[in-house]
Amino acid sequence: MEEFKEFRCGCGNTESVVNARRLFTVLLCLDRFLRSPESHLKVTNAGKWSSLVKIEFFIQYLEKLVNMSEVRKRHLDVTDTSDKTNETESDQKEDIDSEDDKTPEEKYVDEIAKAIPQGTDKTPEVLDTALKGFSARWRNWIIRGIFTWLMIGGFGLLIYGGPLALMVTTLVVQVKCFEEIINIGYAVYRIHGLPYFRSLSWYFLIASNYFFYGESLVDYFGVVISRTDYLRVLITYHRFISFCLYLVGFIWFVLSLVKKYYMKQFSLFAWTHVALLIVVTQSYLIIQNIFEGLIWFIVPVSMIVCNDVMAYVFGFFFGRTPLIQLSPKKTWEGFVGGGISTVIFGLMISYLMCQYRYFVCPIEYSETLGQMTMECEPSPLFRPQEYTLPESLSGLLQLLGMKSTVTLYPFLLHSLSMSIFSSVIGPFGGFFASGFKRAFKIKDFGDVIPGHGGIMDRFDCQYLMATFVNVYISSFIHTASPQKLLQQVFSLKPEQQLQLFHTLKDTLENRGILNLT
Structure with a gap:
């Protein structure tokens, strides 16, 4: 009976009821043989897909096939014209996606969950024993507490390592988060045996990073790079x-499209781009x-960490x-307790960091030193300012013999805004x-961090916070940087720089700002 261990089925094209019945009889015999624990059935449909399935599934399938064949035979006896019409409609249906391809099938969700490593309960053997x-x-x-403190300690070391260490870490985290998101899509995609999804996803990641990080290099290192001819x-x-x-990736995707799975492939194409939007951007x-x-x-970053930790503790x-x-373990007590703790912590760490130039100075390229520098005269935002309190409050303070003014760093007011955002909006x-994971019945994005899950499980709120901070800076803080303007001037041709110099000189003299006499 060894020859029955692998059976190649082409019954999808069977027209004869007799042949279908014979095949049905053969499979009944195989059913008896395959009930032994050592045996299994490997089915290949037209060489396109392969999976281990139960024999009962194919018996039900053939029963339907026999019934459909009998109905079709009776229909052929009625009219040939009707048959041609049905064949035309059938061909048209084959050219479009089925309803199963329009949405993820429920029967695949459990398989996807099994394909994604779950790490919240995964612990080192030493800790597990202890x-x-x-x-x-x-x-x-x-376990969660131990690895939380380890991550906080690692973050402190990265801060000590300086901006370059933080940027490299950001890139590494980005790649890992992208991998965890794409792995879920790949689990869906692999079920249909379609090619190139993972390769295309990583290609788009490389292309996106080339664009975005290239923009940063042009802005901050353009002068240095432009000095090298090649x-x-x-x-x-x-x-x-x-x-x-x-464009190369776009054309590659179009050429990889497979008939009957267009909807699924375009869905996963969108999946990749959403992942790029969430992670790379x-x-x-x-x-x-x-x-x-x-x-x-x-x-x-520290505010989000504080909010996450304190919300969990409360x-x-x-x-x-x-x-x-969406997240049954989250409670109002944790939400409120984490929010209050974050506001207090944010003000404290902001006050501490405002006192050091290492933290407040922007990173710029110095033409004089020929290197990147973090030395500057702190902007007014990071210098103590005296503020007069409202009259209603200042009168009360005067009665108590206290000053009616308060001195603080202006950045603390901005810190308050960021802490409120991280407490109220950040958890979303x-x-x-959580909603994304529930859609695929998975608990975590990965198993990298014991007690926490994957990298994306720890950085889901960080990305939202980073976008808010960038928008906040450009809207309420950002002013034209002379150093950045000089970078653009130095990138001009020598004759253009001279023209700009004379134009600026004449303008300043006419406005009375520059007096050379």
Whole structure:
């Protein structure tokens, strides 16, 4: 009976009821043989897809096939014209996607969940042995706490390493988050045996990073790069090269389309672009925030960390009232406790960092030093300012013998805005991720961090916060940087620089700002 272990079925094209019945009889015999635990059936349909299936599934399939064939035979006896019409309609239906291809099938969701590694409960063997005596609740609390402090310590080391270390880490985190999101799509895509989804996704990631990070290099290192002849072309035609790279991926995708799966492939094409929007675009904004000064990166990131940790702590000990259905473990007690803690923590860390130039100075290229520098005269935003309190409050303070003015760093007011956003709006990044995971019945995006899950599980709120900070800076903080303007001037040709110099000189003299006499 060894010859029955692999059976190739071409019954999809069978026209004869007799042949179908014979095949049905053969499979009944195979059913008896395949009930032994050592045996299995491998079915290949037209060489396009392959999977292990139960024999009962094919018996039901053939029963339907026999019934359909009998109906078709009776229909052929009635009229040949009607048959041709049905064949035409059948061919048309084959050219479009079926309803199953328009939405993810429920039967595939469980398979997808199994394909994605789940890491919240995954712990090192040493910890697993040491915590055997604890209940599952406290065991998770301890593991989560240990790796939370390890991540905080690692973040501190990265800050000590400087801007370059933070930028490289941002890139690494971006790649890992993208991988975790794409792995879910790949689990869906692989079920149909269609080619190139993973390769195309990574290609688009590379092309997107070339564009976004190239933009940063042009802005901040354009003068240095343009001094090298063979790199000057990359500066001049950066956007055109980026567009050509995208076109290659676009054409590649079109050529990879497979009949009957167009809807699924276009859905996953959109999946890739949404992942790029969520991960790559916002990673680029994080890099922009770092260039504005480390304080614009460290403070928002720390606020999200504080809110996440304190919401978990308050929810663990005091949580009673569910907050949102998408995330049943989140409670109002944790939400409020985490929010208040974040506001207090944000003001404290902002006050501390405003006192050091290392954190407040933007990262700029110095033409004099010939290198990137973080030395500057702090802007008024990071210098103590005296503010007069409202009359109603100042009168009361005077009665108490206290000053009617208060001195503080203006950045603290902006810090208050960021802390409120991270407390009230920031968690919705996590809720969005929870809804995404629930759609595919998975608990975590990955298993990289014991007690936490994947990288994306920890950075879902960070990306939303980074976008807010970048928009906030450009809307309420950002002013023209003389150093950045000089970068653009130095990138001009010598004759253009001279023309700009004489034009600026004449303008300043006419306005009385410059007096050379």
